[in-house]
Amino acid sequence: MNFHYDYLIVGAGLFGATFAYYARLAGKRCLVIDKRPHAGGNVYCENLEGINVHKYGAHIFHTSDKKVWDFVNSIVEFNRYTNSPIANYKGKLYNLPFNMNTFYQIWGVTTPAEAIAKIETQKAEAIARMKADGVNKPRNLEEQALILIGRDIYEILIKGYTEKQWGRRCTDLPAFIINRLPVRLVFDNNYFNDKYQGIPVGGYNKLIEGLLDGIEILTNTDFFIERTKWEKLAKKIVFTGKIDEFYNYKLGKLEYRTVHFEEKIYDIANYQGNAVINYTEKDIPYTRIIEHKHFEMFGADINKCSKTIISKEYSMEWMEGMDPYYPINDERNNILAEQYRSLGAQELNVIFGGRLAEYKYYDMAPIIKKVMNYTWKIGL
Numbered sequence: 001m002n003f004h005y006d007y008l009i010v011g012a013g014l015f016g017a018t019f020a021y022y023a024r025l026a027g028k029r030c031l032v033i034d035k036r037p038h039a040g041g042n043v044y045c046e047n048l049e050g051i052n053v054h055k056y057g058a059h060i061f062h063t064s065d066k067k068v069w070d071f072v073n074s075i076v077e078f079n080r081y082t083n084s085p086i087a088n089y090k091g092k093l094y095n096l097p098f099n100m101n102t103f104y105q106i107w108g109v110t111t112p113a114e115a116i117a118k119i120e121t122q123k124a125e126a127i128a129r130m131k132a133d134g135v136n137k138p139r140n141l142e143e144q145a146l147i148l149i150g151r152d153i154y155e156i157l158i159k160g161y162t163e164k165q166w167g168r169r170c171t172d173l174p175a176f177i178i179n180r181l182p183v184r185l186v187f188d189n190n191y192f193n194d195k196y197q198g199i200p201v202g203g204y205n206k207l208i209e210g211l212l213d214g215i216e217i218l219t220n221t222d223f224f225i226e227r228t229k230w231e232k233l234a235k236k237i238v239f240t241g242k243i244d245e246f247y248n249y250k251l252g253k254l255e256y257r258t259v260h261f262e263e264k265i266y267d268i269a270n271y272q273g274n275a276v277i278n279y280t281e282k283d284i285p286y287t288r289i290i291e292h293k294h295f296e297m298f299g300a301d302i303n304k305c306s307k308t309i310i311s312k313e314y315s316m317e318w319m320e321g322m323d324p325y326y327p328i329n330d331e332r333n334n335i336l337a338e339q340y341r342s343l344g345a346q347e348l349n350v351i352f353g354g355r356l357a358e359y360k361y362y363d364m365a366p367i368i369k370k371v372m373n374y375t376w377k378i379g380l
Helices: 014-025 066-075 100-107 112-132 141-149 151-166 204-211 227-231 331-345 364-377
Strands: 005-010 030-033 045-048 051-054 061-063 086-089 092-095 196-198 216-218 234-239 256-266 276-279 288-291 308-317 350-352
Touching (some): 014 030, 014 204, 014 234, 014 364, 100 151, 227 234, 331 350
Antiparallel strands (some): 276 288
C-alpha cells in the first residue's frame, strides 16, 4: 500500500506536537489532526485584552532536566514565573506548599523544631485514634493524611479542596491517592523543587506553533468520524486520545474527572495579586481562582495593563461531550486501564502517548522527555 504520510498524529497537544517536531527533523511526512478548533491541547491560550488566558487551566512548566529545559527554550524563550499558590480558608490566607510560612500562619511557630514538634504531636494523636479502633494502617485518604501531616493542616488545607476535586468524601477515597505530603522546613513559597520553571514568553501557543512549524495540521477534525479514511493515510498512527475510545469501549468505559471554568474580565489592573489562589473550604464550590496576567506580567507591567481576567475553576465528574482531564486513580479504573494498555502493546503500527492514551497523569516536562526518549529509540 502506498501511504501519503509516514505518521498520522491524532491530537495536537504537547505529546503529538513534540512527536511531529522530531519526526519532521528526521525527514518524515506527518499529518496532525485535532477535533478541537485549535492546536495545543490543554496548554492552549487565548489572548484577550492583551492577556494570555490559559483556557484549560493553569500550566506551569517545571523540570530539573536541563536537556528538556534547553529543548523548550530552543523553541521559545521562557520567563521567570515561579509558582507560589496561596490557599484561602474562611477568609484567611496560607502559603503553599506546606512550609515555614504556612506553619507560622497556622500555629505561630518560628523555628523548624517548633513546627516538627507540632506535626509529630498531631501525627501521634492520629495513630493513637487508629489503634483505638483496632486499625494498623490507614483505611482511607483521611486517615492517611492525618498520620502524614496532622489534623490542623488536613482540616484547613487538604480536606475540603480534595473532596471538591474528587467529588467524594475523603473517608470514601482510597489511602493510596496520597503517598506523601512534603513538608518544607524553610520559608520558601516556591511550589516546585525543580531547577527550572517558567512560562513561554507570549504564551504556550508560541511553543506549540514552534513545534508544529512546517507540519500539516487539520483542526476541527475528528479521527473517529472517518476513521477508516484516516487509517489508510499513514504507515503509522500516533494516538493521543482516549485509549478506551480507540477500542470502541469494548472492555468498558474508563472514568475521568473534568473541570469547568467561569471566566470574567474586570476593569481593574489587579484582582487578587497572585496567579493562583486555592479555596480549600468545601462550601465554596470552585477549587481555585486563576488570575492570568500574573503568569506573564511582573512589577510595573501589571498596572500598565488596565484590565484583568480571572477564571473560577470547578471540578466535576466527566460526562460524554465534556473534555476529560484527569484519570481516576482507583482500583476499578486502574485494572481496566491496564487491560487497555495490554491491547495497545500488541499494536504494531499504533503508538499511544499522553495522559488520555496511557490513562496516566503527566506534567508537561515528562511528556516531552518521553517523546524525546521514544523518538531516539525508534531512530527519529
